[in-house]
């Protein structure tokens with residue numbers, strides 16, 4: 085499935101729209117409202133940080149946008165298509181082509197080499213074999229891991245693993261990058277390295293980024309919009325300080 | 338995901354937990370091996386029985402009997418065809434008619450009688466039969482010592498080995514090793530055997546030109562003696578044979594006919610209407626090729642006679658082996674059934690271990706079908722490897738048993754036999770069966786993996 089593009093639209097297109105979505109977990113007697121009526125609009129090319137304390141529902145919201153989970157109520161519309169209308173197979177296609185995901189724990193497949201890990205989404209997308217390897221290598225080189233292509237994830241540092249998983253997330257050229265605490269397991273220097281890559285993708289490829297993070301400072305520095313959650317509800321939504329500078333920088337381009 | 342890619346991933350996944358998957362695959366191999374071993378034993382025995390039947394000389398022969406004399410060899414023949422009273426008599430004109438049928442080489446009456454033979458003065462009572470000269474080329478006489486008859490009318494005899502033993506006064510003990518035919522031949526070949534028999538001649542009162550024709554029901558019986566030269570000792574086992582081969586002494590057919598020995602059917606003739614011609618109890622019809630058996634048999638049945646042929650003999654044999662193969666197949670499959678549980682177990686464990694990996698693949702965009710295909714491919718790959726190794730193993734076991742059997746047979750002075758036979762279709766079938774069983778075993782684990790919720794799978798380390 086490819087979401088319909090409305091290129092040539094003068095005002096920035098809406099990439100993600102959530103309309104009063106809820107995700108309630110039933111735990112025996114108790115009902116846990118992990119996501120409790122969130123309505124959002126994220127424009128194409130925006131860099132959004134999701135903030136909130138542990139258990140506030142950040143990951144749950146991200147999974148709903150990723151189509152990994154379905155909301156209990158409300159709807160998620162990504163680039164004009166309502167995810168509720170998609171079958172399980174179509175939802176998989178949506179994840180494959182429209183969404184790229186990065187996780188706190190990198191989630192590389194340990195039995196595969198870096199090259200194979202990066203190649204995997206193309207394998208699922210049934211991309212031609214020869215093309216696949218060249219593209220995967222190029223993606224690894226882009227994150228500075230060309231020489232490590234034959235290595236397995238365990239042989240790499242956390243930062244390197246996260247760079248590889250970034251390469252993997254981008255290999256099918258998604259329009260939406262969803263990152264769940266991508267720097268959560270990294271020291272601040274390596275975290276900065278990863279954040280710079282993400283910012284580069286946002287700026288040079290015009291990719292929409294939704295990033296979950298604990299660190300307000302990181303959100304302020306890189307994202308242009310901060311959304312804060314508490315108990316599954318949206319409590320704050322505002323532009324960051326860097327948003328202004330970003331506009332300036334974009335003017336420079 | 339493309340089949341090639343899922344297969345490649347599956348094979349790597351299998352290599353990753355090498356020991357566990359090897360053990361599971363060995364389980365399948367043992368199952369396939371036992372199936373192959375069992376079935377090839379069944380097939381080998383069937384082939385052996387077929388060869389035995391072929392060497393009985395019945396392969397290109399149809400035995401014809403009159404419905405008046407004998408009941409049919411099978412119920413089908415009894416239930417169909419003309420009533421016994423309306424059916425034709427098996428006499429000389431009928432024999433000639435049989436010989437005229439297309440694809441028939443010869444039709445000769447079965448001449449057989451029990452009589453006394455004297456060897457070096459002592460009497461031996463036994464069954465004597467006429468043997469057509471054409472039997473010379475029959476492979477049933479391959480293991481014979483001495484020579485075949487010099488002509489179709491020579492006063493010569495071929496002895497069955499058990500009778501030869503009797504003549505030499507060697508009564509074999511039960512269960513003792515079989516005697517060597519060559520040992521029996523030396524003291525007997527060229528020796529004289531005196532045949533006492535009763536000739537059927539026309540009664541002197543009957544008109545001489547009618548001889549055995551118009552009123553043969555009235556005849557005289559005259560005692561005669563005839564000296565025979567022993568020319569051959571046959572190693573045939575009379576119990577495994579049919580028709581004239583059941584006899585223990587064989588004479589050339591023309592010679593035997595010329596003796597006009599009183600036949601059992603002659604007594605029956607006296608009870609029939611005077612004027613009816615003498616009849617044969619049965620006539621053997623030899624065909625140009627075994628392929629003609631069915632057609633000729635049908636033609637003879639249409640004439641109103643009963644027939645017995647290789648097809649009748651093999652029909653019951655085929656039924657027997659179908660049942661035998663079924664049982665062997667079921668026993669062979671049991672091991673494979675156990676192995677299939679091993680596959681289910683291994684794959685379910687793999688799912689538990691690779692929960693997170695499945696979650697990752699789904700997050701990356703793998704569909705339920707992709708995940709299912711991956712586990713299916715793993716099951717299939719185990720089936721392919723297990724099947725291939727199993728066939729090789731089964732084949733080896735077969736070779737070893739065959740070798741062992743033949744070593745035993747040779748020690749007992751028997752010719753070697755191939756009791757083991759692995760046709761190519763069994764090899765192909767066993768591998769395909771192993772793949773099918775493996776895929777069926779993969780059905781449950783694969784759909785379980787496909788149903789896995791990615792959010793749950795990714796939630797915990």
Ligand SMILES: Nc1ncnc2c1ncn2[C@@H]1O[C@H](COP(=O)(O)OP(=O)(O)OP(=O)(O)O)[C@@H](O)[C@H]1O
Pocket residue numbers: 109110111116117118136137138139140141142143144145793
């Ligand atoms: N599968 C589930 N079953 C029951 N409750 C769940 C499930 N998944 C999430 N929850 C609950 O939903 C709430 C939100 O969880 P979520 O993982 O979205 O929080 P989070 O903001 O990502 O937290 P963290 O910063 O620790 O990752 C939590 O209270 C959690 O216990």
Ligand SMILES: [Mg+2]
Pocket residue numbers: 142143144264
């Ligand atoms: Mg979380």
